[in-house]
Amino acid sequence: MAIALNYAARSDVGLGRTTNQDSGYAGPHLLVIADGMGGHAGGDVASSLAVGEMSVLDGESHGSDDAAQHLHDALESANAQLRRRVEAEPDLAGMGTTVTAILRAGTRLVLAHIGDSRGYLLRDGQLTQLTKDHSYVQSLIDDGRLTPEEAERHPQRSVIMRVLTGRADDEADVSVREARPGDRYLLCSDGLSGVVSHDTLAETLSAGMDPDATCQRLVELALRGGGPDNISCVVADVVELGGGAPPSTTPQVVGAAAFHRPRRSSAAGTPAARAAALRAAAEESGDDAEDDDQRPELTDRERRRRRVRWIVGPVLLVLLLAAGALGGWRWSQQQYFVGADGDSVAIYQGLSQDIGPLQTSHVLETTDIALADLPTTWSNRVEARITSRDLDAARDTVAELEDLAAACRAATAPTPSPTVDPTATATAPASPTASPTPTVAPEDCGGVG
Structure with a gap:
């Protein structure tokens, strides 16, 4: 049985942000959501680089035996790109990005995940979260110190423990699952999952709308919930070839990646793709100037206008820079x-x-x-x-x-040795209203002692 994907992607800056640091990609073989972080340090650059580097996996089939390795290698390549970009531009130090991606290989889907963006599967009307957040509050849930309901209101719920930052130890979770016709997958940033409840996600994904209308509806629900963060999602249906709805064939790029036009590394992609990237780079760096002997002579009036522009231009630039510096401060x-x-x-x-x-x-x-x-x-x-x-x-x-x-x-x-004082009197138990102290293993406290 041959399968394919019918997909759509959407991204919105939200109501609480001025820039979109999310990036999304949806293609015949690859689905990706990346949520950049770093604020002024370039979260949009990080997510765009990751999507651009991973997009090399789309456009060709992958054997089910080596697909997981292909996806792992693409994530490592994206991480190396982040490291090289920070080395070249130190002001970007501190940037990073989550990545949640699905690579189709035959009838199998390989899922890779790092950060707190999420992947969901709707199958037979039941919505299952496939990924586990790499966040501080999730570690508290795993330790039994918080309930999922308490985690939603925890002041440190946005603290992420693992993302792609360019460091060698940035490692993603990779798993493989069998795809079935009728399955619906959702990849999203926390701007959606952190605002719209699990039950509402399940209801919307089950409403019978096509992927594009479903994405639009999910974004609307997040905006209605306040939209405090960027909102991005990819919805993809697994379809049987020749069995009804035609599969999607045109890749979609949304969010920051659509504006930054991230390019793959020079070794990535087909020869045609590399040639196109080289042509684009040449066009952007080319010299537009005409030959000197083809330039017409300037009139006195034109010369005066140019002199005025040369004087006024720098003055305006200085004023704009001063205003920008004040606003930035x-x-x-x-x-x-x-x-x-x-x-x-x-x-x-x-x-x-x-x-x-x-x-x-x-x-x-x-x-x-x-x-x-x-x-x-x-x-x-x-x-x-x-x-x-x-x-x-x-x-x-x-x-x-x-x-x-x-x-x-x-x-x-150190634990004091117990002593017995026959004249001691019993003491009252500690007040039950005292705040509980978190439990920490001694080996985790390397700096103490």
């Missing part, structure tokens, strides 16, 4: 992050990335939390700087770190 003073101040934790106001020798932030609030008292993973994250959407969110992060530090101190404190 004001915006930067509305940004907050939690970072290291010597050996302690502090809340900073300003940008989390310095611009060359220019320091763009300052300590706003100090704390008594020592980095050595934190679990190793969290002390590393503090040193790498934890961005926050506002000052209250930064203070919530500090409160979380205080609990973790207390848990580490308790986990590594």
Whole structure:
């Protein structure tokens, strides 16, 4: 039985953002959603690079035995592209992207996932989440310290533990499943799954609309729910060739990737694709100037106009740069992050990335939390700087770190030998209203002791 995909993709900037850092791709053999992060550090660049590098997998069939390796290699290639881009442009340091992708190989689908974008399967009316979020709150759920309902309101629900950043240890989960005609797959960024409930997703995907109308409806529901983040989704139906609805054949690119026009690496794709990329690069860098002997003589009036433009142009440019710098400074003073101040934790106001020798932030609030008292993973994250959407969110992060530090101190404190005092009197039990301290394994607290 031969199968194919009937697909559609949509992306919207949302109501709470001014730029779209999501990228999406849907083609006959490949589906991808990438949610970039890094804010000013280039989340849109990261997601576009990932989609552009992975799109090489579309346009040709893959054997079911080696499809998983092909997808794994494409993710590694995308990660290497991110690393090279940051090396070439240090101001992009800190950018990263989630990736959730499906590669079709015969009747099998290979799913790769890193980050908190999601993949779902609707089969026989039941919607199943195929991916597990690589997030802090998901780790708390896995440890039994949070319920899924509590996680939806947790102040650190947007903290992601694994994404593509260009580092060698950025590893995605890869799995293989059998495709069936009638299956419907949804890939989406957290701008959709974080706003629209599981039940509403299931109801919408089961409503009988085609993939394009379904994507449009899902975006509308996220916007109706407030649209605080970029919203992107890919919906794909598995169809049997010759059995009814014709499959889709034209790739769709949405979000940041549609604007950045990411190119594949020079070794990727067919010879025709490489030739087209080279032609496009040549056209963009070509010299448009005419030969000197073909240029007409300028009149006195034209010369005066050019002199005026040469004088006025730089003046206007300086004024625009000054206005932009002022606006940028004001915006930067509305940004907050939690970072290291010597050996302690502090809340900073300003940008989390310095611009060359220019320091763009300052300590706003100090704390008594020592980095050595934190679990190793969290002390590393503090040193790498934890961005926050506002000052209250930064203070919530500090409160979380205080609990973790207390848990580490308790986990590594020496246990005193019990003594018996015959004259001692019984003491009252501790108040049941005390806030529970998080449980931390002693081996996780490498900096304590």
